Amino acid sequence: xxxxxxxxxxxxxxxxxxxxxxxxxxxxxxxxxxxxxxxxxxxxxxxxxxxxxxxxxxxxxxxxxxxxxxxxxxxxxxxxxxxxxxxxxxxxxxxxxxxxxxxxxxxxxxxxxxxxxxxxxxxxxxxxxxxxxxxxxxxxxxxxxxxxxxxxxxxxxxxxxxxxxxxxxxxxxxxxxxxxxxxxxxxxxxxxxxxxxxxxxxxxxxxxxxxxxxxxxxxxxxxxxxxxxxxxxxxx
Ligand SMILES: CSCCC(=O)C(=O)COP(=O)(O)O
Ligand SMILES: [Zn+2]
Numbered sequence: 001x002x003x004x005x006x007x008x009x010x011x012x013x014x015x016x017x018x019x020x021x022x023x024x025x026x027x028x029x030x031x032x033x034x035x036x037x038x039x040x041x042x043x044x045x046x047x048x049x050x051x052x053x054x055x056x057x058x059x060x061x062x063x064x065x066x067x068x069x070x071x072x073x074x075x076x077x078x079x080x081x082x083x084x085x086x087x088x089x090x091x092x093x094x095x096x097x098x099x100x101x102x103x104x105x106x107x108x109x110x111x112x113x114x115x116x117x118x119x120x121x122x123x124x125x126x127x128x129x130x131x132x133x134x135x136x137x138x139x140x141x142x143x144x145x146x147x148x149x150x151x152x153x154x155x156x157x158x159x160x161x162x163x164x165x166x167x168x169x170x171x172x173x174x175x176x177x178x179x180x181x182x183x184x185x186x187x188x189x190x191x192x193x194x195x196x197x198x199x200x201x202x203x204x205x206x207x208x209x210x211x212x213x214x215x216x217x218x219x220x221x222x223x224x225x226x227x228x229x230x231x232x233x234x235x236x
Contacts, residue, residue, distance in 0.1 A: 011080060012067055021053055021067075024053055031044070031061070035111075036110035036219075039111075042061065043055045055069060055070075056083065094181050095107045097185065098202065103151065104204035105211070109203075111200040115201040116199065121226065128197075130167070131164050138159060140163045141158065143163055145157050147189075162236065166187065170197050177196060
């Protein structure tokens with residue numbers, strides 16, 4: 001185990017663009033252009049074998065360098081690498097829930113305005129206990145159906161199936177969302193995403209590519225849903 005903050009740098013140094021420390025920085029630069037991680041909000045975490053790669057808290061997520069990454073051991077939850085003068089993301093316990101409870105390889109948290117608006121529209125129209133529901137939109141084929149008894153993803157939603165995304169209430173501190181996120185995972189075992197009212201969304205997938213595809217598909221659907229609502233068109 002590392003005895004100083006500077007040690008274990010080898011965990012984040014790699015010429016491979018697909019190394020999690022490099023990938024988190026590149027993804028956050030892309031997500032920034034989408035308005036997902038502006039003003040230091042939002043972020044991304046990746047699990048690689050027993051190592052969790054976690055960004056620092058309260059930094060400009062589009063300007064991060066691989067050497068800014070924390071590395072946590074999945075089993076002990078101890079930090080193998082802590083960059084000096086930085087704190088790990090406040091989203092860490094929520095990312096951990098996706099890794100431990102859902103076997104995720106990547107979890108993305110966005111502050112997308114489309115996700116926030118959808119949580120407000122659902123509350124106004126269907127009440128605070130309702131989840132977001134939509135059907136007969138081609139892009140829902142970009143969202144997995146859930147897992148079979150073997151734990152494997154059971155294919156993607158079909159055009160005539162209904163997408164449901166649970167919504168939890170926001171809290172004063174990001175960490176305090178953990179309990180309700182875990183409860184939503186229990187209540188909706190097929191879901192790969194949880195919206196947070198007036199805040200954003202957590203989306204996870206088996207690997208980076210799947211989490212990114214699902215997050216993009218959901219954001220497209222939320223933007224469409226907001227525009228549909230403005231035009232008086234029903235979601236279901
Ligand atoms: C203005 S961002 C407020 C905190 C937040 O919601 C978030 O997602 C970022 O947390 P982090 O600790 O990763 O900066
Ligand atoms: Zn947040």
